[in-house]
Amino acid sequence: MTQRTIGDVILDVQNISLRFGGVKALTDISFDVREHEIRSIIGPNGAGKSSMLNCINGVYTPQDGSITFRGKTFSHMNSRQVAEMGVARTFQNLALFKGMSVIDNIMTGRNMQIKSNLLLQALRIGPAQAEEIRHREFVEHIIDFLEIQAWRKTPVGQLPYGLQKRVDLGRALAMEPQVLLLDEPMAGMNVEEKQDMSRFILDVNDEFGTTIVLIEHDMGVVMDISDRVVVLDYGKKIGDGAPEEVRANEDVIRAYLGTTH
Numbered sequence: 001m002t003q004r005t006i007g008d009v010i011l012d013v014q015n016i017s018l019r020f021g022g023v024k025a026l027t028d029i030s031f032d033v034r035e036h037e038i039r040s041i042i043g044p045n046g047a048g049k050s051s052m053l054n055c056i057n058g059v060y061t062p063q064d065g066s067i068t069f070r071g072k073t074f075s076h077m078n079s080r081q082v083a084e085m086g087v088a089r090t091f092q093n094l095a096l097f098k099g100m101s102v103i104d105n106i107m108t109g110r111n112m113q114i115k116s117n118l119l120l121q122a123l124r125i126g127p128a129q130a131e132e133i134r135h136r137e138f139v140e141h142i143i144d145f146l147e148i149q150a151w152r153k154t155p156v157g158q159l160p161y162g163l164q165k166r167v168d169l170g171r172a173l174a175m176e177p178q179v180l181l182l183d184e185p186m187a188g189m190n191v192e193e194k195q196d197m198s199r200f201i202l203d204v205n206d207e208f209g210t211t212i213v214l215i216e217h218d219m220g221v222v223m224d225i226s227d228r229v230v231v232l233d234y235g236k237k238i239g240d241g242a243p244e245e246v247r248a249n250e251d252v253i254r255a256y257l258g259t260t261h
């Protein structure tokens with residue numbers, strides 16, 4: 001990996017417990033994420049990875065614990081409020097508008113940044129026009145960065161899966177997040193697509209300075225690109241540290257031996 005400066009703690013997860021009826025999805029989970037870091041959460045199926053991401057994202061409200069983002073602690077915040085604080089995410093099952101073009105899908109990520117009122121936007125006059133031009137420029141920059149110029153006007157539903165994942169990343173980047181949550185960005189990809197996506201994640205982290213929290217099943221990818229890794233198993237944290245540390249952790253080895261990962 002290139003030499004990057006990892007900063008102070010930007011996201012602090014403290015003693016999070018989450019239950020669904022009798023199911024304990026997460027039990028007393030604590031970990032932190034430092035500014036500019038690539039931090040991964042791994043674990044076998046049903047370990048609690050998506051639940052953890054959904055707590056950070058404001059989709060689920062944990063019964064216990066707190067999450068502090070840039071010094072602000074929240075336990076009851078909805079997804080929109082979390083997004084406004086600077087946390088964006090991509091989805092395991094793509095959440096794109098299949099009939100809309102690549103550009104228009106990425107533009108939806110700019111919605112929160114648009115300040116002018118709806119009528120001015122609809123008429124494209126005055127400040128709304130200037131604003132639209134600015135947003136459009138930013139979106140074009142993302143399109144160039146993700147090397148998807150050739151498909152700018154193509155409806156997203158017509159693109160191969162790997163490219164759709166890239167558009168989803170573009171939509172999240174359009175929000176100019178400080179922290180980007182990636183939910184299995186390589187799921188369903190072939191080797192080449194995985195290599196491309198790994199490179200884009202590293203470049204986003206490097207060039208945009210975005211802090212990244214990543215859930216991923218492909219252990220090879222995780223170990224290659226992460227600064228630190230949290231390991232969950234049955235909703236409990238069983239490992240936390242640099243990739244080489246986690247790889248040598250007996251509990252982690254045991255948890256993975258019984259699975260297909």
Ligand SMILES: Nc1ncnc2c1ncn2[C@@H]1O[C@H](COP(=O)(O)OP(=O)(O)OP(=O)(O)O)[C@@H](O)[C@H]1O
Pocket residue numbers: 020023024025043044045046047048049050051052
């Ligand atoms: N909305 C829900 N309602 C009830 N139980 C849930 C809900 N979401 C998750 N769970 C349960 O919580 C546990 C953790 O699930 P979660 O999806 O967070 O794991 P995961 O590590 O992301 O799994 P996978 O790798 O298969 O996506 C599982 O037992 C799951 O069945």
